[in-house]
Amino acid sequence: MTTTQEPIDTARMKSFPKPSDLPVPAGAEGWEKLYPYNLVFQNLSGGEDEKFWFCDSQHWPTVFKPFETIGGEFAVKCLGQYNTRHLLIPPANGIEFKIHLGYLYMSPVAVPEDQIAARVPEFERRASHYFQNWDSLLNAWRDKVRGTIDEMESLSFQPLPDMVPFDDIVSGKAKDGSEVLMENYDRLIQLCYQNWQYHFEFLNLGYLAYLDFFGFCKQVFPGIPDQAIAKMVQGVDMELFRPDDE
Known part of the structure; x- marks a missing residue:
């Protein structure tokens, strides 16, 4: 059962709060019953508290309705699919995610350091095929x-x-x-x-x-501002922003 906790004293914190320390506002008790058990923080082995989690409010800025979590599940699975099975990106396997108070939190899944080098040749072969x-x-x-x-x-x-x-x-x-x-x-x-x-x-x-x-650009033009580099590629043709009736 979820109990209401006192707000975290951020002034005394030296790091981000652990998932198990996140407070539940009054009136939101039992929110986790809306979602599948595997999508909420449980910290059964203590491992969840040791990971870095961030709220992905850029892609998912509002609270998930229960059915809508399939969007997060599909996105996270498919991102991992391309990192691990398709492209074999050397340092990254993907991300895992959890829901807290209806919001989506993510944690990166790194490749063990001793496995990175073995993925490099295959990644170069596959990425090169796409770029060529x-x-x-x-x-x-x-x-x-x-x-x-x-x-x-x-x-x-x-x-x-x-x-x-x-x-x-x-x-x-x-x-x-x-x-x-x-x-x-x-x-x-x-x-x-x-x-x-x-x-x-x-x-x-x-x-x-x-x-x-x-x-x-940073190597050739050491003093170039980040924004100047961004402007070089902002003229891309974005079909997403074209009117449906065009």
Whole structure:
């Protein structure tokens, strides 16, 4: 049972509070019952308190409704998928996340130091393939994402009839249409997950390219402001911000 705790005295703190020390405001007791047990802090072995956690309020600025946590689960899983199985990014396996008071907290999952070197050749081979074939792969990516969105938009959820047609009785169909609702619902969730996988195909590679460019600029022009480097790449064509009716 969750009990209300006194506010943390931040003036006396020398570090961020541990998850087990986070207070629960009055009136929010029992909030964790809204979510699956594996998504909330439990600190059964003490390990959760030893990790660094941050609230990802940039991507998830509001409290999760219980069903909405699948968005966090899909995102975190697919990020880890590309770090570990697809690209084998040498120092990073991904992130884990928990929900506290409805907000999403993340903690990075590092690769053990003795395993980093072995991942470097495979990472270079895979990342190089993308950078050397960027235009064609990106065009194929757009087709995959657009195709997924089109299929999502084609799904239909119609009200069930008050009674099935008499022909269904004669034919022995033995269905009332609810199976179509469930099939389309399941397909909608699958397509959402599919586009989360596509989302991360290029994302981290883009960040890596920017970091490489950032480091190059700092090396060649030591006094260049960070903002000046950011302005060099801000003219990118963002389909996300184009009007739907264009």
